[in-house]
Each structure stands twice: as C-alpha cells, then as structure tokens.
Amino acid sequence: MSPNGDVFLLDPNTPAGPTRYAHARVAPASAHRTIYVSGIAAVSPDGKLEGATQKADGTWDLDIRAQTAAVLRRIDDIIRGASGGKGGIANVIDSVVYVLDMKAHYAGMNEEWNKVFADRASAPARATVGVRELPDPRFVVEIKVVAVVDFE
Incomplete structure (x- = not known):
C-alpha cells in the first residue's frame, strides 16, 4: 500500500494516457474507510463521452443533465468498486461540483443531483464552483467526492 492508501481504478487495464490520477484512493483506517474520488467527467471506461453529440457542422450539443447523470453513475461505480461492493453514492459525505456556466448549467445539474440525493x-455537503474551462472542451461538469464506507 502507498502512503496515501490503496488505489482504485475503474478499469486497471486502460492505458494511463497523458494525465495520471486514480479514480479513487481508499485511505487506511479501522472499520470505516475514507474513499477520495478524483474529479470525474462523463467519460465511460471505454472512452465514450455521454451528453456530447457532434452536430453536422462539427460543433457539439452539450447536455448538462446527461453529463451530470453519467458522472453520478460513474462515481457510484467507483465507490462500489473501491469498497468491494460495501458502499456506493449514498456514502458520499463531501463533494465539489465544477460547472462551466453557472447561469446555463446550474439548474440542470441540480435537477440530476436531486434525483440521486432526494433530500x-x-x-x-456540496460546493458548486463555476470554472472557466475543464480538461476537455466537451465537458460541462466535473464532480469530486469523498465517501466514508463501513468495511466490516
């Protein structure tokens, strides 16, 4: 184990690419373990970007709702994988949501968020931050979370 805990990758056979980061880190502790999930965008392990459709003119139709829903599903998958199935999105205790345009994207992101977290x-806990850009121009949202899971 590394000093900052165990690494979790949704698909450890995927090439690292130009950026290196773990999908999650599972910090060492007793029965409860903390899982730190990296900023996640709407890209599936096979490289498909949900919520981005290229139009005939070469521009992109970007759907904040579809991207947010995809990100939240991926986060759930990551936590389930990193915890050996003992946790999921319901174990998230803290989050930071990055959106490109608060006026255009906040309401749609929040609608999808509220489907997962009903009350x-x-x-x-959540911070929502408007940012100038994300790593890919087709991304409109990225979410980073911390989860606590009972491993016993």
Missing part, C-alpha cells in the same frame, strides 16, 4: 438528510 437534504441524504445529500452530502
């Missing part, structure tokens, strides 16, 4: 009692 304030189950929702994690």
Whole structure:
C-alpha cells in the first residue's frame, strides 16, 4: 500500500494516457474507510463521452443533465468498486461540483443531483464552483467526492 492508501481504478487495464490520477484512493483506517474520488467527467471506461453529440457542422450539443447523470453513475461505480461492493453514492459525505456556466448549467445539474440525493438528510455537503474551462472542451461538469464506507 502507498502512503496515501490503496488505489482504485475503474478499469486497471486502460492505458494511463497523458494525465495520471486514480479514480479513487481508499485511505487506511479501522472499520470505516475514507474513499477520495478524483474529479470525474462523463467519460465511460471505454472512452465514450455521454451528453456530447457532434452536430453536422462539427460543433457539439452539450447536455448538462446527461453529463451530470453519467458522472453520478460513474462515481457510484467507483465507490462500489473501491469498497468491494460495501458502499456506493449514498456514502458520499463531501463533494465539489465544477460547472462551466453557472447561469446555463446550474439548474440542470441540480435537477440530476436531486434525483440521486432526494433530500437534504441524504445529500452530502456540496460546493458548486463555476470554472472557466475543464480538461476537455466537451465537458460541462466535473464532480469530486469523498465517501466514508463501513468495511466490516
């Protein structure tokens, strides 16, 4: 184990590419373990980007709702994988949501968020930050979370 915990990759056979980061880190502890999930965009392990459709003129139709839903599903998959199935999106305690345009994207992102976290009692702490750009011009949202899972 590395000093910053165990690494988790959704698909460890995927080439590292130009950027290197773990999908999650599982910090060492007793029964409860903390899982730190990297900023996740709407790209599946096979490289498909959800919520981005190229139009005939070469521009992109970007759907904040589809991208947010895809990101939240990926985060759930990552936590389930990193915890050996003992946790999921419901274990998220803290999050940071990055959106490209607060006026255009916040409401749609929040609608999808609220489908996963139905009430304030189950929702994690959250900061939502408007950013100038994300790593790929087709991304409109990226979400980073911390989850705590009971491993016993």
